[in-house]
Amino acid sequence: MSAEEDFSRSVVTEPHSGGLIAEAADMIGAAGSIVVSTGAGMSRESGVRTFRGEEGLWKEYRAEDLASIEGIRKDPALVWEWYRERLKACQELEPHAGYYALVSMQNGKGILPLITQNVDGLHQKAGVKDVIELHGNLRTASCIDSCGVSRVQMTGDLFEKLPPRCSCGSILRPDVVLFGEQLPEQALSRAFRLADSCDLMMVIGTSMVVYPASSLPLIALRRGVKVIEINPEETPLSSLDGVLSLRYTAGSVLPELVKAVYGV
Ligand SMILES: [Zn+2]
Structure with a gap:
């Protein structure tokens, strides 16, 4: 049994809000440069x-x-x-369907820098090429x-x-990155530069309580750039102006979103 099959059984199926997904798909399709930021919620769906x-x-x-x-x-x-x-x-662990949807988005856009707080390497395992690891890695x-x-x-x-x-x-x-240590300087400065230059930011599975990752979407919002949040839980980001909050797990909604944009 593949991880994807395993995953599909663990997802609670509920009707997705087509309107919001269509709106998010339009935003993704129209954006020139998208930056994705992922947190622990993304990994948790794969069992981490x-x-x-x-x-x-x-x-x-x-x-x-x-x-x-x-x-x-x-x-x-x-x-x-x-x-x-x-x-x-x-x-x-195997990446769930949401990871592969991000790979499809990367292929569709040609370029998709991805900032992550996760150290498990699941994005790379799925095939994402440009991963900025804010908290280091386990490899x-x-x-x-x-x-x-x-x-x-x-x-x-x-x-x-x-x-x-x-x-x-x-x-x-x-x-x-261990307790009390600074985040890797190169990764951090690139993440801030991306937040300061992107046309659209997607924040996936992050609780928005861990600094500095939590400040990245705020930098984008301050410039009038829209943010798509994907998280089954409400976060401090969810209700801010300029944020389209999709209250689903990444594995359940990302494939649907990417299919709406790229048809795959
Ligand atoms: Zn030595």
Whole structure:
């Protein structure tokens, strides 16, 4: 059984509001440059456990023991065991229909920069080409003491003996943004530039409470640029002027939206 079949069974089918979807499709069709911003809700539909909310991983672990530099230095083997499990869980996931709809949109537009707060790599797995990862990624690791060794692929070899060591003798750390760390500067500045230059922004599956991702649509709105929000829950963004809020899951509404624009 494919993940898409699995996904389709998990979606609660409800009649979509054709009017709003048609309006959103018109906006997408007319826009010259679209920027997409995705958050945890997008991953959750594929089964990724998130850090916030009832089912969050933080209910089982103390965040400061796992996702901080201090935590890694204190008990690197424990932390790396956790990251190994997390990576394995992510690798086993398949992108849902919403991810593939974004690939179709990318193909239709020719270019579609995608900003994400997710570290699971599901957009890339689906085939999106230009992914800006605000919170880093789970695919690579770097020297915790910044000796110059970076972006070491997290493959099976790396996990043979925990914690994985850098060639300098120090330990490696995953290239995800840890608690108390700054976001990757290049990714962040590109995200702000895109928010400041796009014709349309789509905000998908983000709770709009995590800064700075939450500020990106506000930058677009301030310039009079419209925002399409896709989220089953209402967020602080939903009721703002210039926002068309589609209250559905990405996996249920994105394929319908893209089909309305491109017929595929
Ligand atoms: Zn090193």
